[in-house]
Amino acid sequence: VERIAPHLIGMMLSTTINGVTTSGIIREVEAYSFKERGCHAYNKKHTPRTSNMFEEGGCLYVYLIYGIYPMLNLVTGPKDWPEAVLIRSIEPVEGITSQLKRRGKDQFHAKEFSGPGKVAQALGIRTKYNGLLLNKDLIELQIGESVRPLIKGPRIGIDYAGQDALLPWRWADAQSDFVSHRKGLV
DNA sequence: GCAATGATTTACT
DNA sequence: GTAAATCATTGCC
DSSP, X not given: OTTHHHHHTTOEEEEEETTEEEEEXXXXXXXXXXXXXXXXXXXXXOOTTGGGGGSOTTBEEEEEETTTEEEEEEEOSSTTOOEEXXXXXXXXOSOHHHHHHHHTOSSOOGGGGBSHXXXXXXXXXXXXXXXXXXXXXXXXXXXXXXXXXXXXXXXXXXXXXXXXXXXXXXXXXXXXXXXXXXXXXX
């Protein structure tokens, strides 16, 4: 997952829900693996919530955080190798008006799409989409390669992970304004 | 059954 | 910088 996560930066992610297509370029991600304590499936812990992380890459892992925000993750490993990438920010491309409406905003600002809860809201991601498949059900990822420079640093909000919280597993586009918590990235 | 808590955001001070 | 919002999941009784 630590190899795939940075490669997702620059790729286009889109959803088509009730005929409305919204898309954006991925600008910030974090990697999570069963090998470290920041991951819900640490040590291959299999619970109802984590079960989709054990599926083959291309599966969505969506869960609710703080009772409020869905988090969108892309599962990356082979079966029974629980790893996933959290999509932390996008730069909207298609359906910007729809994305702003879902966010409850009427002014376009980079900060409205920088943060994992904001991304999920803008793309219309709901927890019931947990387990859907990329490029098959509502959500599409266009494979591509970016040549733009990246910056990286520790992940956000996982202090409970001890030393694993220090892993530099958050990546972002160095030239983009669509990045949350730029502090800590080099 | 029940209490604790979180891969966050937002609105305050 | 601090705190509230808000509930599914988890772990323990």
